[in-house]
Amino acid sequence: MNVGIIGCGIIGHKRAASLGNNKLVAVADIDITKAMSISNNYIDVFTYTDYKILLERKEIDIVIVSTTNNNLAQITLDAVNAGKHVLVEKPGAIKYKEFDPIIAASLKNDVKVKVGYNLRYHPAIQKAIRIARSGELGELMFVRGRYGHGGRLGYEKEWRADKSISGGGELIDQGVHLIDLSMAILGNLSVSSSTIKTYFWNMPVDDNAFINLVNSEGKTAWLHVSCTEWKNTFCLEIYGKKGKLQVDGLGGSYGTEKLTHYEMSANMGLPKITTWEYISPDSSFKSEFEDFVSSLKPYSKLDEYLRDTQEILKIVEEIYDNR
16 A cells, blocks of 8 residues: 655654555655655655645555644545545544544545554553453453553643644543543443543643543443653553453553453452563554554445544543533
8 A cells, every 4th residue: 555644743753664565655744844754764755745735646545644633634534535545643633523524525435534543452452352352351340541641841832732733631632542442342431420630730721631431331431541640651450240451551661561360260369360461662553554454445344433433532522511
């Protein structure tokens, strides 16, 4: 597949490095130096400041959209109307209704759109979801998740702190990842309760979000995301009546990625503990892109997946509206 990348920041670089055997044809960014910081690493890659010129290139099959949140939906819609398959970074839009014309256009133009939730492609998380779905934990009861970082000097002046660009704070930034993973385990979720706070950073968006979601059977996802987590943290726990799964770390500053299975014995007491560690470099972006390419076939269900992704933003919007 021939690929174009729109938005050449940190994630754009990660996406460019994760294309495998697919060919990068063109990149675009309003900052030409950022675009060239990617294109200069490749041979014969076209560089633009206007993404619409990139979309005119007939040979491009897939467009990756990795801009700031406020531009994701419009660029995705333009790419779909240009006949391109699109992998757009999470959250894919700021308002959930922005997905409606994208879904309609993707069906009309027979192209696929996927929102990039790369955490689903971390090996510990993939194995945890497989075990949970297999029934090995017994009936599932609830999910508990924590995900946070500590920001950095000047964080309150970055684009994520500007609501008109980001759409919100930690909830729409890292919170959507935890909601996505919870939905992968428990199915469709709705808001039970939430607390959105700005405790530390002098900015008009949230730096902490505490949310309680439930599915139709009353199973709970209890989630906390934070940019006052002074040591970067990721922890996802899945509780069943026969045991528990716990994913810790994502590699790098989040610590070694590992999965622990706590298996209940017949007489309860101390569980049997099995741990898997994953010390290889993060390959989640590469795995996600490979999965996207493999799904580009007739009758795939990405339009249904896109509607599920839309539900994540619907939850986020409801929480912000009721803040």
